[in-house]
Amino acid sequence: MTLVELTGVSKHYGSVRALDGVSLEVHAGEITCVLGDNGAGKSTLIKIIAGLHQHDGGVLRLDGEETRLSSPREALDRGIATVHQDLAVVPLMPVWRNFFLGSEPRKGAGPFKRLDVDFMRRTTRAELLRLGIDLRDVDQPIGTLSGGERQCVAIARAVYFGAKVLILDEPTAALGVKQSGMVLKYVAAARDEGLGVVLITHNPHHAYLVGDRFVLLKRGTTVGHHTRDRITLEELTHQMAGGSELEALSHELGGRDRG
Amino acid sequence: MNAATDGIREERFLQSASARRLLSRPELGSVVGAVAVFVVFALAADGFLRASSLSTVLYASSTIGIMAVPVALLMIGGEFDLSAGVLVTSSALISSMTSYQLTANVWVGVGVSLLATLAVGAFNGFLLTRTRLPSFIVTLGTFLMLTGMNLGFTKLIDGTVSTKTIADMEGFPAAHAVFASTLTVGGVDVKVTILWWLALVAVASWILLRTRAGNWILAVGGNADAARAVGVPVARTRVALYMGVALGAWISGQHLLFSYDVVQSGEGVGNELIYIIAAVIGGCLITGGHGSAVGSAVGALLFGMTSKGIVFAEWNPDWFKFFLGAMLLLATLLNHWVRKRAEAAK
Numbered sequence: 001m002t003l004v005e006l007t008g009v010s011k012h013y014g015s016v017r018a019l020d021g022v023s024l025e026v027h028a029g030e031i032t033c034v035l036g037d038n039g040a041g042k043s044t045l046i047k048i049i050a051g052l053h054q055h056d057g058g059v060l061r062l063d064g065e066e067t068r069l070s071s072p073r074e075a076l077d078r079g080i081a082t083v084h085q086d087l088a089v090v091p092l093m094p095v096w097r098n099f100f101l102g103s104e105p106r107k108g109a110g111p112f113k114r115l116d117v118d119f120m121r122r123t124t125r126a127e128l129l130r131l132g133i134d135l136r137d138v139d140q141p142i143g144t145l146s147g148g149e150r151q152c153v154a155i156a157r158a159v160y161f162g163a164k165v166l167i168l169d170e171p172t173a174a175l176g177v178k179q180s181g182m183v184l185k186y187v188a189a190a191r192d193e194g195l196g197v198v199l200i201t202h203n204p205h206h207a208y209l210v211g212d213r214f215v216l217l218k219r220g221t222t223v224g225h226h227t228r229d230r231i232t233l234e235e236l237t238h239q240m241a242g243g244s245e246l247e248a249l250s251h252e253l254g255g256r257d258r259g
Numbered sequence: 260m261n262a263a264t265d266g267i268r269e270e271r272f273l274q275s276a277s278a279r280r281l282l283s284r285p286e287l288g289s290v291v292g293a294v295a296v297f298v299v300f301a302l303a304a305d306g307f308l309r310a311s312s313l314s315t316v317l318y319a320s321s322t323i324g325i326m327a328v329p330v331a332l333l334m335i336g337g338e339f340d341l342s343a344g345v346l347v348t349s350s351a352l353i354s355s356m357t358s359y360q361l362t363a364n365v366w367v368g369v370g371v372s373l374l375a376t377l378a379v380g381a382f383n384g385f386l387l388t389r390t391r392l393p394s395f396i397v398t399l400g401t402f403l404m405l406t407g408m409n410l411g412f413t414k415l416i417d418g419t420v421s422t423k424t425i426a427d428m429e430g431f432p433a434a435h436a437v438f439a440s441t442l443t444v445g446g447v448d449v450k451v452t453i454l455w456w457l458a459l460v461a462v463a464s465w466i467l468l469r470t471r472a473g474n475w476i477l478a479v480g481g482n483a484d485a486a487r488a489v490g491v492p493v494a495r496t497r498v499a500l501y502m503g504v505a506l507g508a509w510i511s512g513q514h515l516l517f518s519y520d521v522v523q524s525g526e527g528v529g530n531e532l533i534y535i536i537a538a539v540i541g542g543c544l545i546t547g548g549h550g551s552a553v554g555s556a557v558g559a560l561l562f563g564m565t566s567k568g569i570v571f572a573e574w575n576p577d578w579f580k581f582f583l584g585a586m587l588l589l590a591t592l593l594n595h596w597v598r599k600r601a602e603a604a605k
Contacts, residue, residue: 093477
């Protein structure tokens with residue numbers, strides 16, 4: 001099932017062309033990777049899907065229906081959750097309070113209306129466990145978790161609150177090898193839950209580990225659009241690294257590799 | 260063998276988890292300090308342990324504590340209110356002068372004072388959220404303005420720096436009973452402010468720990484941008500916190516009025532810092548996001564014990580401020596250290 005479909009989408013900021021004729025598909029239970037160097041238009045692309053910006057050319061379809069998202073709230077209401085790079089949490093608050101912040105479940109009536117604390121603790125633990133993260137104490141401040149674990153809490157939160165599409169903006173950019181592996185594992189777990197995932201990255205190795213589709217961006221245009229069975233990691237890395245440009249650079253630097 | 264070691268490990272983990280939870284309680288430092296100060300005065304001051312002395316200590320603590328509770332919530336929400344001290348006086352003056360000038364039942368003045376005081380709180384909150392200036396500046400401004408208005412209006416209306424007595428006016432006995440009476444429990448005098456204080460601590464703890472509003476207060480103080488991103492009404496939460504401080508100021512102001520029946524218009528200056536000190540000693544993080552109402556009560560109790568204990572011990576009361584300052588530093592350092600430990604011990 002195609003959850004999100006972009007066809008020939010363009011975006012201009014004044015006279016600057018940020019995106020030009022970019023196409024992309026997000027299917028339920030699949031991971032679509034968007035690869036590109038800094039300034040390739042990755043951020044603009046996710047901002048359009050997340051409702052932060054509106055496209056000014058081409059077509060955006062959600063569940064096959066042509067649409068235009070006017071705000072992040074509308075995107076959320078239509079099941080599109082975005083986990084931003086500068087992940088927003090309240091460090092001193094316990095994990096379970098962060099998990100439900102802004103959508104707290106309550107019980108009781110009148111002045112005795114109160115947080116359903118047991119449910120909140122239990123659910124936080126269970127939802128994290130479902131993605132395979134075993135947090136022994138959900139009462140610890142979320143600031144004590146590692147960067148990777150915090151990404152996972154954000155992913156679990158999106159899954160729990162009924163997201164159909166999950167956009168992850170460079171989730172492994174600031175992480176070490178082990179932490180990156182952990183995050184990718186949870187990204188795969190979210191996919192197995194049936195979500196359509198958009199993974200933004202500039203690391204072809206991370207993308208190839210989990211991706212089903214690969215969209216390569218360069219200066220706002222699509223330079224490659226592949227499904228997993230049509231491309232190898234070597235090709236992906238080669239295209240991502242700039243292909244012929246890298247060869248030219250290697251030549252300029254004296255071509256020591258070639259002897 | 261393996262199962263046994265696992266069991267031990269599990270047990271050790273459980274111990275460390277509960278120990279960490281205890282250590283991360285915001286009020287821990289202040290409780291340790293309060294016990295120490297209590298022991299010192301119990302040994303040094305004859306009669307400190309007498310029921311009447313303890314009642315005096317509790318009364319002194321309650322007058323600070325009633326304001327320390329909402330000031331602590333505000334601080335957990337990440338803001339200050341430097342106008343809190345003089346707002347108490349304003350509230351008392353408005354109540355007294357309204358009743359006197361209208362020759363009305365004192366409850367009319369009490370009601371008008373409630374509305375006016377809450378309006379000042381709302382004004383502080385709106386000014387802060389609209390201008391986005393630091394609360395230090397905004398409330399320093401209202402602090403100075405209120406100080407001037409307290410003196411200016413009192414002189415303009417009554418001709419002197421204090422209000423006229425309202426003790427002979429209709430409704431005074433009832434209002435005195437509610438805000439300034441003394442109950443006798445088992446032969447010991449208990450001031451009614453102690454009950455107000457305990458009630459406020461209970462309500463504030465309930466709000467902070469068990470309601471959605473409490474979650475919002477912690478989040479707004481801890482990371483306002485993150486809170487806004489998930490749909491927390493940040494501005495509304497801040498305005499409500501300032502109105503909470505105003506509510507405390509109204510209760511304190513009515514106590515001030517009905518225990519003496521006249522109000523000195525220059526009072527209250529400097530008290531705002533005492534409320535803040537009580538909240539900080541009680542474990543409130545000055546940058547917001549962490550703290551408790553119970554902690555603010557222990558902070559106020561420390562204040563009451565020290566101020567009265569020095570008198571009972573017949574020490575020179577000039578040293579009171581020195582002890583207060585030393586306690587503030589020690590409590591803050593202890594809280595800082597405890598939190599570092601709690602966060603490091605994963």
